[in-house]
Amino acid sequence: MSRLTIRLPDQTAARLKQVAQSRGLFMSTLIEEMSQATAAFDDETRFRALAAQADRVDALEVLDRLDRVTS
Numbered sequence: 676m677s678r679l680t681i682r683l684p685d686q687t688a689a690r691l692k693q694v695a696q697s698r699g700l701f702m703s704t705l706i707e708e709m710s711q712a713t714a715a716f717d718d719e720t721r722f723r724a725l726a727a728q729a730d731r732v733d734a735l736e737v738l739d740r741l742d743r744v745t746s
Contacts, residue, residue: 683691695705 691705692702695702698705700708
């Protein structure tokens with residue numbers, strides 16, 4: 676486990692402490708959860724961007740092949 680020091684405005688730090696306390700979490704746990712949520716959002720955003728460029732017919736064919744292999 677490593678330690679990280681960050682500088683935040685006092686109001687922001689106080690608000691984060693309130694949120695952590697209201698959820699019964701340590702501040703480090705809250706920050707970790709926020710980091711994981713941010714990573715999940717980034718993954719979804721990348722997926723949606725790729726999906727917007729994708730060929731739907733090709734994608735469905737790949738899924739059909741996967742279904743046949745895993746069935």
